[in-house]
Amino acid sequence: MVALLALPSSKVSADSAAGQAKSTPCMTCHGQRGIANMVEAPNLAGQNAIYLELQLRHFRNGTRQHEIMNLMAKPLTDADISDLAEWYQSIKVSVPTD
Numbered sequence: 001m002v003a004l005l006a007l008p009s010s011k012v013s014a015d016s017a018a019g020q021a022k023s024t025p026c027m028t029c030h031g032q033r034g035i036a037n038m039v040e041a042p043n044l045a046g047q048n049a050i051y052l053e054l055q056l057r058h059f060r061n062g063t064r065q066h067e068i069m070n071l072m073a074k075p076l077t078d079a080d081i082s083d084l085a086e087w088y089q090s091i092k093v094s095v096p097t098d
């Protein structure tokens with residue numbers, strides 16, 4: 001187990017640094033670090049990657065309809081989507097416990 005974990009992740013592993021670099025076109029609406037700066041756009045910071053990936057795939061294939069997001073997701077590859085999802089998931093957000 002330890003040996004396995006020590007292996008470099010060579011497979012299709014999502015790369016949050018790459019995702020951050022790819023997120024430049026997203027910043028106008030979703031903010032530099034995933035806190036949206038327009039009211040119509042959702043915050044993405046801290047959202048789990050599985051959910052984000054699914055939404056981006058749905059925008060890309062039209063299952064989820066939204067004029068802007070369908071356009072934004074169209075050129076994304078599977079690797080882009082994984083990297084972007086990993087980047088937004090990696091941003092730490094904290095919520096007061098009470």
Ligand code: HEC
Pocket residue numbers: 023025026027028029030040041042044052055056065066068069072073084
């Ligand atoms: C021009 C503004 C704009 C840009 C640029 C933009 N988005 Fe969005 N995004 C939106 C809006 C508005 C929504 C809400 C869509 C809806 O109401 O269904 C959204 C929704 C999303 C969602 C769904 C979030 C959820 O909670 O379901 C994801 C994921 C997302 N955007 C990722 C991205 C990524 C990644 C990029 C860059 C490649 C990007 N967006 C670029 C405006 C934008």
